[in-house]
Amino acid sequence: MHRAVPAFPWNEDTGLPVDCFAEQEVEVKAEDVFRHIYRAYPTLPSPYFSAYTAL
Numbered sequence: 001m002h003r004a005v006p007a008f009p010w011n012e013d014t015g016l017p018v019d020c021f022a023e024q025e026v027e028v029k030a031e032d033v034f035r036h037i038y039r040a041y042p043t044l045p046s047p048y049f050s051a052y053t054a055l
Contacts, residue, residue: 016026040046
């Protein structure tokens with residue numbers, strides 16, 4: 001996961017416009033996304049969403 005998050009913004013099909021973002025900006029945001037995913041989804045399936053699937 002930690003390797004996939006930084007690769008996503010640089011992907012030509014799914015990534016960010018290269019002309020609009022500096023490499024360091026993308027690296028910082030990718031690290032922020034990784035920390036969010038790691039915190040929000042400590043286990044799979046996520047306990048945060050299990051309450052909604054029961055409804």
